[in-house]
Every structure is written in structure tokens, then in C-alpha cells.
Amino acid sequence: MTQTRAARLMDGTALARRIVEDTARRAAELTERTGTAPCLATVLVGEDPASVTYVRMKQNRCRKAGITSRHVALPATTTTDELVATLRELSADPGVHGILLQHPVGDHIDERAAFEAIAPEKDVDGVTFASFATMSFGLPGFVSCTPGGIVRLLDEYGVDPAGKRAVVVGRSAILGKPVGMLLLARDATVTYCHSRTRDLSAAVREADIVVAAVGRPRLIRGQDVKPGAVVIDAGYNPGNVGDVDFDSAVERASLITPVPGGVGPMTIATLLEQTVTAAGRQLGA
Numbered sequence: 250m251t252q253t254r255a256a257r258l259m260d261g262t263a264l265a266r267r268i269v270e271d272t273a274r275r276a277a278e279l280t281e282r283t284g285t286a287p288c289l290a291t292v293l294v295g296e297d298p299a300s301v302t303y304v305r306m307k308q309n310r311c312r313k314a315g316i317t318s319r320h321v322a323l324p325a326t327t328t329t330d331e332l333v334a335t336l337r338e339l340s341a342d343p344g345v346h347g348i349l350l351q352h353p354v355g356d357h358i359d360e361r362a363a364f365e366a367i368a369p370e371k372d373v374d375g376v377t378f379a380s381f382a383t384m385s386f387g388l389p390g391f392v393s394c395t396p397g398g399i400v401r402l403l404d405e406y407g408v409d410p411a412g413k414r415a416v417v418v419g420r421s422a423i424l425g426k427p428v429g430m431l432l433l434a435r436d437a438t439v440t441y442c443h444s445r446t447r448d449l450s451a452a453v454r455e456a457d458i459v460v461a462a463v464g465r466p467r468l469i470r471g472q473d474v475k476p477g478a479v480v481i482d483a484g485y486n487p488g489n490v491g492d493v494d495f496d497s498a499v500e501r502a503s504l505i506t507p508v509p510g511g512v513g514p515m516t517i518a519t520l521l522e523q524t525v526t527a528a529g530r531q532l533g534a
């Protein structure tokens with residue numbers, strides 16, 4: 250008789266709450282000491298409804314943590330040069346301590362050029378080349394928020410990536426690529442899969458740790474999850490659906506992140522935490 254045992258859930262909501270509480274204390278202390286509250290600038294190009302919602306969520310969470318936010322809404326017709334100029338102004342503005350450029354920005358814009366216009370000391374979303382380099386070498390610096398939140402969850406649940414086979418599905422600049430580099434820095438054996446990967450199922454079946462970061466609802470199925478694997482679902486598709494087929498994967502995994510309540514809240518917690526750290530450094534406190 251085979252007995253199936255469902256995986257334990259990795260509770261991102263609970264861990265994120267503790268991080269945000271701690272961050273709010275640090276923000277209050279900094280404000281008290283310097284007379285200035287930490288400030289995050291959010292920049293959004295266009296009016297994509299999902300992006301509008303995410304940015305609003307980030308602003309609300311900032312307010313609750315005692316971080317002020319300044320929002321810059323730009324029309325969908327904004328050019329790369331205009332966006333770069335806006336980000337340079339915010340980079341030079343002493344009243345702004347952290348900058349978040351909401352991704353994606355639209356195909357007519359050179360997103361990399363825009364990211365590189367963010368001053369590294371204000372790159373609290375961890376999207377610049379400078380941040381990618383420090384992340385990859387395991388050096389201090391700002392991490393990409395979703396990858397940083399994922400590694401924090403692994404730590405919390407006692408998962409040490411060292412020596413484990415990690416398979417990252419997706420290689421975007423803000424998610425897939427940096428999460429693989431963070432896992433490599435923690436001594437995992439990392440494989441990246443992407444749209445040109447020939448046999449995705451075969452690769453995923455080898456994984457001790459799977460990170461799904463694709464944007465395709467329920468692409469990763471339980472039958473491809475190695476029994477006992479740790480499954481991280483970073484996907485966030487319309488209708489609150491992840492990139493992992495939760496119902497089948499939960500029967501094979503040892504640990505799994507739910508959607509919602511897994512990776513999402515950790516992303517925002519990491520953003521707030523890094524904003525307060527950036528403000529502390531810039532205010533010389």
C-alpha cells in the first residue's frame with residue numbers, strides 16, 4: 250500500500266509579517282533619530298491593471314510600516330530617454346531613499362537602460378547590474394526582492410541549499426536569473442530552464458528544490474516533482490494562480506509555498522526592509 254502524505258506549507262504571510270513588524274520598528278527609530286522618514290519612490294509606466302494593483306499594495310504596506318512613498322505615474326507613451334531622466338532625478342533627490350521601477354515597462358522601452366539609471370545605493374528592488382553582481386558573489390548589497398524573499402523562506406524552514414540540485418524555471422532579470430545566483434552562492438547545483446529548454450519535465454524530476462518563475466498557470470505538475478522535493482511557486486497569474494499545480498504537487502513535495510500566502514508577501518517585506526536599510530545609510534544613521 251502506498252501512503253501519500255501532503256507537504257508542509259511554507260507560510261510566507263506569517264514570516265513577512267514578522268519582517269515588516271521589525272522593519273516598522275527600525276523605520277520609527279530612524280525617523281525619531283533623524284527627523285526624516287524613509288521614502289520609497291514607485292515609478293509606473295502605463296496603466297496595466299495588475300501593475301496598478303501591485304504598486305498600490307506596495308504603497309499601502311509602506312504606509313503601515315512608517316515609510317513614506319512618492320508615486321510617479323508616467324503615460325504608456327513614455328520614451329526610454331524620458332524614463333531614464335525621471336529615474337536620474339529620483340536618484341539625485343536627497344528626499345528619496347529607495348526607487349522601484351515596476352516591471353514590465355512596455356516593449357518600446359529599453360528596460361535595462363531604465364534600471365541602470367537607478368543609483369545603486371537606492372536600488373532597493375535589486376534590479377541593477379551592480380546589485381546582480383553583489384548578489385551573485387554573495388557580497389553585501391541589495392538583493393532582488395522576490396529571490397531574496399525566497400531564500401529567506403528556505404532559511405526559515407531549515408532548507409540548506411548546499412549540495413542540493415536546484416532547478417529554476419524562468420530566467421528573467423528580476424526573478425529567475427537572480428534566484429539561481431542566490432542559490433548558487435549558497436552552494437546549490439543550479440540548472441536554469443526557460444522557453445527553449447527541450448525536456449522541462451525531465452529537468453524538474455531531478456530537482457531537490459524547484460523554483461517556478463514562469464508566468465504560466467499550473468505549468469509544473471505533481472508527476473514531475475521528485476518525492477520529498479521543496480517546491481517554491483513564485484508564479485502569480487490572474488486569479489491568484491501559481492505556476493505550480495498545487496493540488497498534485499502538494500502530494501509529492503516535502504515543503505511547498507501556497508499562492509497566495511507564499512512568495513508574494515515575502516517580496517514586499519524584502520522591499521520594505523531594504524528601503525529602511527537604504528534610508529539609514531543615506532541619512533548617516
Ligand SMILES: NC(=O)C1=CN([C@@H]2O[C@H](COP(=O)(O)OP(=O)(O)OC[C@H]3O[C@@H](n4cnc5c(N)ncnc54)[C@H](OP(=O)(O)O)[C@@H]3O)[C@@H](O)[C@H]2O)C=CC1
Pocket residue numbers: 395418419420421422423424425442443444445446449462463464465483484485486492512513516517
Ligand atoms: N510573487 C512575486 O513577488 C512575483 C511574482 N512574479 C510572477 O512570476 C512569474 C514570472 O515573472 P517574470 O520572471 O517577471 O516573467 P517573464 O515573463 O519576464 O519571464 C518568464 C520566464 O519564463 C520562461 N518561460 C516561458 N514559457 C516557458 C515554458 N513553457 N517553459 C519554461 N520556461 C518558460 C521564459 O523563458 P525565455 O527567457 O526563454 O523567454 C522567461 O525566462 C509571473 O507569474 C509573475 O507574475 C514576478 C515577480 C514577483
Ligand SMILES: Nc1nc(=O)c2c([nH]1)NC[C@@H]1CN(c3ccc(C(=O)N[C@@H](CCC(=O)O)C(=O)O)cc3)C=[N+]21
Pocket residue numbers: 303349350351352353374376394395423485489508509510511512513514515516517
Ligand atoms: N520591479 C518589480 N519588482 C517586483 O517585485 C515586481 C514587479 N516589478 N512587477 C510585478 C511583480 C509582481 N509582484 C508581486 C508582489 C507581491 C505579491 C503579493 O503580495 N501577493 C499576495 C496576494 C496579494 C493579493 O492579491 O491580495 C500573495 O501572494 O499572498 C504579488 C506579486 C512584484 N513584482
